[in-house]
Amino acid sequence: MTLLDFLREYLGMTGTNAGCRTGDCGACTVLLDGKSVNSCLVLACECDGKAVLTIEGLSAGGRLHPLQEAFMDEGAVQCGFCTPGMIMRGVEFLRGNPDPSPAEARVAIEGNICRCTGYENIVKAVLAAARKMKGGGVA
Amino acid sequence: MSGFACVGRKVHKIDAFDKVTGRAVYGHDLRIPGMLHGRILRSAHAHARIAEIDARPALGVPGVHAVITAADAKTGNIGFLQDHPVLKGDRVRSFRDEVAAVAASSEEAAEEACSRIIVKYEPLPAVFDPFEAMAPGAPQLHDSAPANIIKFGYDFNEGDADKALESSAFTAEGTFRTHYVTHCCMETCFALAVFGRGGSLTFHSSTQIPYLMQNTLSRVTGVPAWKIRIRQPVIGGAFGSKLDVYPYEIIAILLAQRTGRPVKITYTREEEFRCTPTRQPMVIRMSAGCDREGKLTARKAEAVLDNGAYTSWGITTPHIMLTGISSLYKVPNVSFKAFSVYTNNAYASAFRGYGNPQGTFANEQLIDELALKAGIDPVEFRLRNANTPGSVTPQRFRITTCGLSECIRKAAERIGFGGPKAANEGVGIACMFHVGGGGRVYKSDGCGVIAKLDDFGRLSLMTGATEIGTGSDTAMAMIGAECLGLPLDAVSVINDDTDVGPWDVGIHASRMTFIGGNAVIMACEDIKDQLREHAAPMIGSDPKNLEFRDSKIIDCMNPDRNIEISRVVRAVHFREKGRMIVGKGFYDPPNEFQGKDFRGNVSSTYAFAAHAVRVRVDPSTGKIAVLKFVAAHDVGRAINPLGLEGQVHGAIAQGLGFALSEQLVYDKGRLLNDNFTDYKMLLARDMPAEIEIHFIETDDPEGPFGAKGVSEAGIIPIPAAVANAVADAVGIRIRTLPMTPENVHSALKAAGKAT
Numbered sequence: 001m002t003l004l005d006f007l008r009e010y011l012g013m014t015g016t017n018a019g020c021r022t023g024d025c026g027a028c029t030v031l032l033d034g035k036s037v038n039s040c041l042v043l044a045c046e047c048d049g050k051a052v053l054t055i056e057g058l059s060a061g062g063r064l065h066p067l068q069e070a071f072m073d074e075g076a077v078q079c080g081f082c083t084p085g086m087i088m089r090g091v092e093f094l095r096g097n098p099d100p101s102p103a104e105a106r107v108a109i110e111g112n113i114c115r116c117t118g119y120e121n122i123v124k125a126v127l128a129a130a131r132k133m134k135g136g137g138v139a
Numbered sequence: 140m141s142g143f144a145c146v147g148r149k150v151h152k153i154d155a156f157d158k159v160t161g162r163a164v165y166g167h168d169l170r171i172p173g174m175l176h177g178r179i180l181r182s183a184h185a186h187a188r189i190a191e192i193d194a195r196p197a198l199g200v201p202g203v204h205a206v207i208t209a210a211d212a213k214t215g216n217i218g219f220l221q222d223h224p225v226l227k228g229d230r231v232r233s234f235r236d237e238v239a240a241v242a243a244s245s246e247e248a249a250e251e252a253c254s255r256i257i258v259k260y261e262p263l264p265a266v267f268d269p270f271e272a273m274a275p276g277a278p279q280l281h282d283s284a285p286a287n288i289i290k291f292g293y294d295f296n297e298g299d300a301d302k303a304l305e306s307s308a309f310t311a312e313g314t315f316r317t318h319y320v321t322h323c324c325m326e327t328c329f330a331l332a333v334f335g336r337g338g339s340l341t342f343h344s345s346t347q348i349p350y351l352m353q354n355t356l357s358r359v360t361g362v363p364a365w366k367i368r369i370r371q372p373v374i375g376g377a378f379g380s381k382l383d384v385y386p387y388e389i390i391a392i393l394l395a396q397r398t399g400r401p402v403k404i405t406y407t408r409e410e411e412f413r414c415t416p417t418r419q420p421m422v423i424r425m426s427a428g429c430d431r432e433g434k435l436t437a438r439k440a441e442a443v444l445d446n447g448a449y450t451s452w453g454i455t456t457p458h459i460m461l462t463g464i465s466s467l468y469k470v471p472n473v474s475f476k477a478f479s480v481y482t483n484n485a486y487a488s489a490f491r492g493y494g495n496p497q498g499t500f501a502n503e504q505l506i507d508e509l510a511l512k513a514g515i516d517p518v519e520f521r522l523r524n525a526n527t528p529g530s531v532t533p534q535r536f537r538i539t540t541c542g543l544s545e546c547i548r549k550a551a552e553r554i555g556f557g558g559p560k561a562a563n564e565g566v567g568i569a570c571m572f573h574v575g576g577g578g579r580v581y582k583s584d585g586c587g588v589i590a591k592l593d594d595f596g597r598l599s600l601m602t603g604a605t606e607i608g609t610g611s612d613t614a615m616a617m618i619g620a621e622c623l624g625l626p627l628d629a630v631s632v633i634n635d636d637t638d639v640g641p642w643d644v645g646i647h648a649s650r651m652t653f654i655g656g657n658a659v660i661m662a663c664e665d666i667k668d669q670l671r672e673h674a675a676p677m678i679g680s681d682p683k684n685l686e687f688r689d690s691k692i693i694d695c696m697n698p699d700r701n702i703e704i705s706r707v708v709r710a711v712h713f714r715e716k717g718r719m720i721v722g723k724g725f726y727d728p729p730n731e732f733q734g735k736d737f738r739g740n741v742s743s744t745y746a747f748a749a750h751a752v753r754v755r756v757d758p759s760t761g762k763i764a765v766l767k768f769v770a771a772h773d774v775g776r777a778i779n780p781l782g783l784e785g786q787v788h789g790a791i792a793q794g795l796g797f798a799l800s801e802q803l804v805y806d807k808g809r810l811l812n813d814n815f816t817d818y819k820m821l822l823a824r825d826m827p828a829e830i831e832i833h834f835i836e837t838d839d840p841e842g843p844f845g846a847k848g849v850s851e852a853g854i855i856p857i858p859a860a861v862a863n864a865v866a867d868a869v870g871i872r873i874r875t876l877p878m879t880p881e882n883v884h885s886a887l888k889a890a891g892k893a894t
């Protein structure tokens with residue numbers, strides 16, 4: 001059983017979406033011990049003892065992550081199917097690169113396909129979140 | 140932007156919170172107790188007679204509840220011409236064809252059961268090219284279509300295009316070919332059928348046409364339409380793909396009927412590529428002429444469409460292709476013919492722009508060629524011919540507001556037309572004309588809204604208007620908030636249930652914000668009339684003087700006299716002979732259904748745009764790099780500027796994909812690239828580094844707060860703009876899509892320009 005199916009079918013955590021189940025689209029991206037993975041390509045049993053962070057856990061405690069705020073602020077959401085995976089990838093990226101250039105942000109999300117937005121407002125959201133996190137000291 | 144509390148402001152989409160937190164419930168997320176999973180067995184041949192189907196081995200798989208074939212599933216046909224059997228009994232005509240289906244307790248069991256069904260085929264000769272399909276001796280796919288030519292075509296004539304072309308000072312002509320691309324919705328298709336009380340059917344679907352779907356499901360399955368309720372979860376993309384009813388949806392219903400259990404079918408990504416319809420591919424032969432001053436004299440176009448094996452909306456895409464050919468710029472003489480030919484290929488449906496991107500690819504390249512021949516700058520040439528307010532086009536479209544000239548000037552200026560260029564660099568411009576005030580492509584173009592105000596000042600908009608990601612819900616909520624002076628957070632849109640929402644014809648033709656928005660205004664005006672009547676005696680004012688802002692009803696002559704809206708509602712509820720505050724709005728725009736002559740004002744206003752691109756062509760590889768992109772759109776008014784921007788950005792990504800890289804590759808009807816690795820959509824890093832979007836606000840008198848529809852517009856001019864830029868860069872005309880490095884390099888080589 002894949003981590004994706006474990007999350008969706010067993011835990012009922014449907015925030016993580018299945019776009020292709022072949023690792024091509026990035027819709028199912030989650031963080032495994034802090035690293036972004038396509039959860040469709042990871043077996044659930046490989047995650048034993050590891051920390052899995054999904055979109056549901058990102059705003060634990062009721063406070064939205066700056067990336068979630070920025071996606072709303074910048075109009076980065078249309079149909080929304082790619083959004084959770086895109087945000088999780090963004091979280092990992094900004095941890096490693098808190099002050100990215102637009103070009104770096106584009107490359108960072110190239111493994112996450114979006115059919116609606118043309119990526120422009122997503123890139124803006126990643127950069128806006130970076131600014132906010134630097135200012136507010138949010139990790 | 141002036142004087143509005145909500146309209147025109149940057150807001151959070153009303154569905155954004157659920158979508159950024161993973162709370163949004165898509166079709167994929169739906170589960171019902173007892174639910175079974177359906178799978179479909181498809182044809183192993185492009186064209187074959189089915190000699191025998193032995194489904195018994197499938198029943199031996201643990202967990203299997205039912206197996207159905209055409210023999211035990213009697214239904215009507217589907218499709219625009221009803222030429223498409225749901226399950227194919229005696230013959231398959233393409234690889235996507237449904238032969239049998241299984242319902243089982245798990246996806247895996249259903250899959251395993253499908254693999255055990257034994258089908259004996261007798262292969263038939265197949266044909267994969269529309270011109271070969273018309274040739275003598277070609278296999279005939281349907282009895283109704285000798286030589287595979289479908290008896291449904293387009294023939295439009297205004298003036299005398301042939302004569303005008305003969306006497307034109309300059310003419311240009313060419314044959315243009317457009318290819319197979321597909322929608323690639325990020326959420327794959329699903330259908331969930333649940334039978335209940337008295338044989339009633341609740342059908343969960345991401346359809347764009349909930350009310351038309353009730354009718355089709357009824358006609359095909361025999362379930363009375365009044366027993367069918369459509370529920371729509373959050374929809375993970377549509378782009379026109381969900382404007383028709385498809386076999387898998389009927390199959391889910393048949394399996395649910397057979398098993399007495401809820402049945403859900405969810406496509407894999409491979410199925411999504413292989414089995415959902417495509418954009419309509421076309422071969423367009425077109426010519427155009429102008430006089431010595433560069434005034435257009437005539438356009439003549441003939442299009443042949445590869446229909447594939449069955450007929451969906453693809454066959455009607457010439458309808459909208461014609462609108463651009465007849466009505467982009469002023470042209471007095473127009474001749475247009477189009478027809479479709481059956482082949483054993485995939486079939487096409489609606490896709491953003493609906494034939495207009497294909498037609499504009501030809502149309503706007505010929506404009507550049509005419510300008511070159513006439514010795515007129517291509518920007519100036521377009522300005523000389525641009526549509527103007529108050530004009531009537533050959534199809535009798537009445538142009539009211541029109542910002543085309545401003546769009547052209549803005550796009551040309553911002554891309555640097557006439558400015559310096561590096562080697563192998565070029566700039567190109569292309570414009571577009573599209574419906575912007577609904578589109579009466581059905582007899583109805585209406586949408587209903589029931590607006591309810593509760594005790595606490597919360598406004599619920601109940602409507603049939605479907606949200607597919609474009610942001611129409613947010614625009615409608617913003618309009619409701621604006622009308623009643625409420626905060627946006629106090630407005631909800633309930634549009635997931637045909638039992639609740641009043642009629643809407645569907646989300647197509649860029650109509651939802653325009654039509655739905657006007658319906659919201661009407662419903663809110665109804666509510667305001669009621670509130671004025673109740674509030675006036677409460678604050679001692681004349682109802683005529685009452686205004687709505689800051690959640691209050693305020694006497695504009697004496698602002699001290701004011702009252703909370705919620706207080707008025709409570710007062711109306713909590714009294715003897717109480718009333719409720721519910722408003723109704725049904726907006727059906729003042730546009731016309733065209734007759735067989737293809738004349739009539741099909742939209743109550745029209746959208747215009749100009750796109751300009753700067754490209755660099757690598758003569759050694761043929762690769763086109765898009766350096767800068769400028770889009771200028773006449774949007775009437777920006778209700779939600781962020782959402783509008785997103786519509787154009789998304790269209791640029793889809794349009795550049797259509798122009799440069801996306802292509803379904805078939806080998807004798809079999810799809811070779813059924814995944815995102817081999818089907819090349821633009822990724823984030825492939826987008827032009829510099830994109831500018833400009834909105835020209837023409838404040839349309841028929842639009843809600845002046846707005847026009849815009850969601851399709853952005854994709855329409857893109858392939859033509861890129862092709863014009865390539866011609867400017869390296870002097871070659873690309874008339875066949877897509878402009879992949881390979882195709883461009885071949886063209887460069889043929890012209891002796893490759894390095």
